[in-house]
Amino acid sequence: MLVDYGSDSDNDAGSKPAAPAAPLPSITRPVVAAPNVLVESQTSLHQALIPKTHEKQELAYNLPYDSLTVPIQGPANPFVPNGDPNQTHTLKRKNLLTGFAEEAAISTASFNAQQRTWNSLGYAKAPDGSGIVGDQDAAMKFDGKDVVEYRPSKQEIKAIKKRRLASGDPGIVEGEGAYMGPWAGWKDDELRKEVKVPELSDGDEEEEEEEEEEERLPPPKPIMERSGKGYESYVHEGEEKTEFHGAEFHDYMGRTYMHVPRDIPGVRLDKEPGEQTCYIPKKCIHEWKHAHDKPITVLRLFPRSGHLLLSGGADNKIKLWDLYHEGRPLLRTFMGHTKAITDLCFNNSGTHFISSSYDRYIKLWNTETGECLKRFTTGKIPHVIRFNPNPDLNHEFLAGMSDKKIIQFDTKTGEIGQEYDYHLGPVNTITFVDENRRFISTSDDKSLRAWEYGIPVPITLIAEPYMYAMVRSALHPSGKYVAFQSGDNQIVVHSTADKFRQNRKKAFRGHNNAGYAIDLDVSPDGQFLTSGDSGGWVCFWAWKSGRMYDKFKCGEGAVVCLAWLPQETSKVVTGGLEGSIKLWD
Known part of the structure; x- marks a missing residue:
């Protein structure tokens, strides 16, 4: 309604006064205390409880206040793009054959554990964590544990062993009683019904079970001494033996082969190693053909002088060779291991050495007499052993085991002094650094860890995505660097300082080592780095520049072990899968 309020007096000075305005009519509006409610059928009330768009202010149903303030719950509608309720006709693209599945964050290990639990026990934990799905009775029986958490009792283990079929006789190839080994199967396996299993009485089953357990256990232990931490050290008599191959055990002055010779022309074996300038060897000057009946696994030189060579092979034997006298004869054979030798190590004076084998034992030997003094085991395979320099x-040594542990043994007491248990895979190398106060270890878990000797907590962990497993190591004569044989066909170098960082600028390539544990060594003066090769080559690099100086063929099989003679300028000893040892100069 428009009202005439008149005009400005300045503009309409001569005009007549306007008539008085009529009074405004009074407007009354009703007061509504509740929103408008549409009267609809009961079915429509449930179909449209809340408005579809935010622009509408009317409710189709008078909801209580608690319902109005409840947040939106549940997953997004997969058939509505971007969660827009107005577009109900466009379907989301399928990522499975049966429809759409939302991504969930769950580790591969957890998923595999629950899948194995479902296949084995019939139940599994719900993905949303709400409880157990599947066989509830089995879940109550096993207390809801998965296959990783569950540990069967001794009675259950015995019942499982009784269901195992006989492995057979290894001497029979076909027919009744043929050797089946780990493929023998189980008594209730339908796939193995064609295999004839002899009916056994209860007593026979017990005897067969005892025989199987005896086959799986280590050899009998006549005399044993318990250590303080649950492991055992054994002292054996009559089980190990040795054979002396020399003409005379003593010379005319009463000296044995342990005496460092002083009559070698042009060489002083009693001086400090590394004083001489080293060169690359050119030709093979001696070969011990068929030194071992099977491949050679490890070569170790006598400390400081290097006049004796200790070799271990897959034929379970350890042999001691003379490197300087006429004919370079075999001096002694050490026998006592039942499986291939994994590592050897002299003590500082060379009077004793330790050996490790796949038979799970570490043995302490007298180098001169060949007597086995002590034997140690933890029930696991020792991969690397090192005396503390x-x-x-x-008198103490470290052993890197297949169960991810590093065990510290004492040869005087036969007990275990410490356990270093932080690796996630079998231990491959142990290298003492920093004046023997620390040591570095590498493992199949593709990591490097540094330790203070005697303290079971690593001080440094290096595990980068680009790293490979490092299987062999060699300390530089300066003590400032350690070279590692990496599984990606290269040799990497780490410093022995506090950070133990990798020297990215110093990497040695040009050889193949993947699939083998190939030794490497540094010349006594630190000028050259040497490594074997899976193709039978021996490679030489300049330490400073990283450039390959030379590469010559050593044999047809892989060269897995080698060593520089500590007092020579250019002599290197090599061994490999062919079972022969070669001396190069």
């Missing part, structure tokens, strides 16, 4: 602790 510290003169005060040279």
Whole structure:
């Protein structure tokens, strides 16, 4: 309604006064205390409880206040793009054959554990964590544990062993009683019904079970001494033996082969190693053909002088060779292991050495007499063994085991002094650094860890995505660097400083080592780095520049072990899968 309020007096000075305005009519509006409610059928009330768009202010149903303030719950509608309720005709693209599945964050290990639990026990944990799905009775029986958490009792293990079929006789190829080994199967396996299993009485089953357990256990232990931490050290008599191959055990002055010779022309074996300038060897000057009946696994030189060579092979034997006298004869054979030798290590004086084997035992030998003094085991396979080079602790040694542990043994007491248990895979190398106060270890878990000797907590962990497993190591004569044989066909170098960082600028390539544990060594003066090769080559690099100096063929099989003679300028000894040892100069 428009009202005439008149005009401005300045503009309409001469005009007549306007008539008085009529009074405004009074407007009354009803007060509504509740929103408008549409009266609809009961079915439509449930179909449209809340408005579809935010622009509408009317409710189709008078909801209580608690319902109005409840947040939106549940997953997004997969058939509505971007969660827009107005577009109900466009379907989301399928990512499975049966429809759409939302991504969930779950580790591969957890998923595999629950899948194995479902296949084995019939139940599994619900993905949303709400409880157990599947066989509830089995879940109550096993207390809801998955296959990783569940540990069967001794009675259940015995019942499982009784269901195992006989492995057979290894001497029979076909027919009744043929050797089946790990493929023998189980008594209730339908796929193995054609295999004839002899009916056994209860007593026969017990005897067969005892025989199987005896086959799986280590050899009998006549005399044993318990250590303080649950492991055992054994002292054996009559089980190990040795054979001396020399003409005379003593010379005319009463000296044995342990005496360092002083009559070698042009060479002083009693001086400090590394004083001479080294060169690359050119030809093979001696070969011990068929030194071992099977491949050679490890070569170790006598400390400081290098006049004796210790070799271990897959034929379970350890042999001691003379490197300087006429004919370079075999001096002694050490026998006592039942499987291939994995590692050897002299003590500082060379009077004793330790050997490890796949038979799970570590043995301490007298180098001169060949007597086995002690034997140690934890029930696992030792991969690498190292004496502590510290003169005060040279009676202790470290063993890197297949169960991810590093065990510290004491040869005097036969007990275990410490356990270093942080690796996630079998231990491959142990290298003492920093004046023997620390040591570096590598493992199949593709990591490097540094330790303070005697303290079971690593001080440094290096595990990068680009790293490969490092299977062999060699300390530079300066003590400042350690070279590692990496599984990606290269040799990497780490410093022995506090950070133990990798020297990215120093990497040695040009050889193949993937699939083998190939030794490497540094010349006594630190000028050259040497490594074997899976193709039978021996490679030489310049330490400073990383350039390959030379590469010559050593044999047809892989060269897996080698060593520089500590007092020579250009002599290197090599061994490999052919079972022969070669001396190069």
